[in-house]
Amino acid sequence: QKEVEQNSGPLSVPEGAIASLNCTYSDRGSQSFFWYRQYSGKSPELIMFIYSNGDKEDGRFTAQLNKASQYVSLLIRDSQPSDSATYLCAVGVRAGGTSYGKLTFGQGTILTVHP
Amino acid sequence: KAGVTQTPRYLIKTRGQQVTLSCSPISGHRSVSWYQQTPGQGLQFLFEYFSETQRNKGNFPGRFSGRQFSNSRSEMNVSTLELGDSALYLCASSLDAGPFHNEQFFGPGTRLTVL
Numbered sequence: 560q561k562e563v564e565q566n567s568g569p570l571s572v573p574e575g576a577i578a579s580l581n582c583t584y585s586d587r588g589s590q591s592f593f594w595y596r597q598y599s600g601k602s603p604e605l606i607m608f609i610y611s612n613g614d615k616e617d618g619r620f621t622a623q624l625n626k627a628s629q630y631v632s633l634l635i636r637d638s639q640p641s642d643s644a645t646y647l648c649a650v651g652v653r654a655g656g657t658s659y660g661k662l663t664f665g666q667g668t669i670l671t672v673h674p
Numbered sequence: 675k676a677g678v679t680q681t682p683r684y685l686i687k688t689r690g691q692q693v694t695l696s697c698s699p700i701s702g703h704r705s706v707s708w709y710q711q712t713p714g715q716g717l718q719f720l721f722e723y724f725s726e727t728q729r730n731k732g733n734f735p736g737r738f739s740g741r742q743f744s745n746s747r748s749e750m751n752v753s754t755l756e757l758g759d760s761a762l763y764l765c766a767s768s769l770d771a772g773p774f775h776n777e778q779f780f781g782p783g784t785r786l787t788v789l
Binding site for chain 2: 590591593595601602603604605608610613647649650651652659660661662663664666667
């Protein structure tokens with residue numbers, strides 16, 4: 560089982576719709592969860608982070624965390640063509656004996672928002 | 675506040691050569707993490723440096739090494755380059771060590787091509 564898995568894409572939504580991106584993780588001890596957006600040819604950009612169960616909203620973005628189900632999601636409301644990118648889920652996982660851990664990424668979901 | 679900078683942005687090397695990449699973190703950030711991104715393997719953690727000490731290391735061969743200086747700038751070195759080392763190398767800067775309750779911000783990356 561992969562440490563971090565994202566729903567397979569690509570995901571295509573019409574402009575103005577809600578885009579829903581999902582991610583599951585295997586380490587029950589994970590405490591920190593991040594969503595990055597990566598445009599083609601660019602580096603990842605941090606758009607949301609969440610550390611506690613529940614919802615966290617920032618503008619058109621909502622991150623949802625359910626530690627019991629080991630599930631984190633990102634909702635993008637009123638999707639725009641400029642939201643078309645690859646979205647990477649990243650989870651802070653413990654790393655063999657060290658207290659520092661590491662950030663582990665999913666494979667990413669390609670989102671296309673069409674006009 | 676200036677972001678993370680990486681130099682050089684592009685490199686072309688031949689098999690067997692070695693290469694050194696540089697990363698300057700955001701001012702005030704003391705941790706630098708390095709990642710390799712390829713289409714097949716996605717984003718993979720190489721290592722993290724904090725206060726000039728390697729805090730964690732990913733599953734990469736010993737040809738991949740790094741260091742951090744007292745001003746938090748970091749370098750990574752890849753010796754005896756192989757074709758499979760062609761990738762985008764990203765560094766990420768954060769205030770503290772580890773991924774727990776600690777956001778990482780990526781630089782623009784160095785695109786390495788090995789011929």
